[in-house]
Amino acid sequence: MTLSVNDLSYTYNRGLPTECCALHDVSFELSGGCVLSVLGHTGSGKSTLAQHLNALITAQSGSVAADGIDPAGGADARRSVRRRVGLVFQYPEQQIFADSVAEEISFAPKNWGADEEEIKRNVAWAAQAVSLPPELFPLHPHSLSGGQKRKTAIASVISAKPSYIVLDEPTAGLDCVSAREFEELISGFAGKGIGIVHITHDIELALRVSTSILILEDGRGVFYGTPGECAEFLCSVPVKGLVLPEVLELSKRLRSRGVIDTLEWTPEGLAGRLEEKWQMRTR
């Protein structure tokens, strides 16, 4: 079962003077339990791609299919795709509309026609998956902290038990401690067999959490591969909007000077590699 995108293209305002090509022949495939990060400059088409994945936008050319279902197949197909693919927008807490956390999280399963028992089970599962304690359930979402609001918004998407979740910049505006929690959350979702599409500007985060990475530049996929391949690519090809993270930059320089043999992109990884090197030298 996969979420697949083949040669997807999309142009805003087609035929008008303001016509703007947002996506051009983009392709990737995501299986359950895997994390695909999408990197790219501001305006590279990341959010347009996200909106195609749960059929908010229909492909103008190329195709999107969730578990083989193409939303171009009509209203029923679109409904099936939306059931399978949950989309969490940038600043999802701004979409919160219910008067309590529990009501907010139960909206999706209610909307999909689940019975009372199933709704309760799904709400408990979703809240636990994002580490929201039940004592918050009766509270008004707007009385929560920023991190808790975002978790509520995400829980309200996953309570429909989607097979895939699209997270558009899930850590924007969160403090570093909450951002770390979200990093664990992404891995936790993948561990439950959910496929994750993670849209981000944070190269270090993408290299840490992903199974595969797609880089968009002006709507075109200029790279698609593993984190290791992505690190090599970023070290050899300049990409619009992206700056080589400093740890990777140092790693690249030390490799080119023969100090280390492989690229490292985490502080712990590079420190470990240098420590090994030092121990070998002093042995």
Next chain:
Amino acid sequence: MPRETQFILSGAEFSYPGSSGKVLSGIDLEIRAGEWVALLGSNGSGKTTLLKILSALLVPTQGSSFISGSSQDDAACGRKAPCAMVFQNPEDQIVASTLEEEVAFGPENLGCPAEEIRRRVTHSLEACGLSGMEKQLVSSLSGGQKQRLALAGALAMQPAAILLDEALSMLDPQSRRAFTEIIASEHAKGRTIVQVTHRIEEIRLAERMLLLKDGKIEFDMPREDFFRMRSEDLAAFGLELPPFEKLCEILRIRGLLPESCAADIGAVETYIYDAFGK
């Protein structure tokens, strides 16, 4: 010459209507004109509320706030804006349909003549990398482009102070760097900058750091002292060392990098190569 006072808060407290909890309490703060101040702290620590009080969007429920500059005249416009704020989510502040209308909104409200408005719109859009998009619809922009537009709108007001609430959060790394350069250049012109962020990388040039916890200012320190703080101390404020500084910290703890080596790529590369690369 001592700098003029831009903001004074005395014993300021704030509670949102209908809530008994205090979001801010016991805030005594003076910010001088031309300072670059970073407001740091975990989600919910009161940073945004404090910024809104500085911009007079909110008034303290107890204590007082004073904002200088509201009575000053501008040579080109009728009035000078005491401050302009760039919100975390640009959707919260954009009001116009096209980019040029959006940027013109502030100076127009200040009573600037048409020629001056045009000059400011052109200059601000150019500074924010949005030249040539004047007639484009705001609705066609990405989140990051809207964030740049919000900054352009603030710059066009030529305010005495620019208040930034996580204003770089939707930007790609290159745009973030460019945005920081714009802020630095505005600061160099004498503008006061008050910046809320969770990313230490964005405030390397700030002069003064205010660390908030549970609605109170726990620390008010110069940049030099802040950058000597360790990971575990920063974590209490929801902060993390940037990855490169984190690497340097690990290398120092393991005895692989001397304290005297600056946390700078070139310096660390040279030290490591000389010490055990050859």
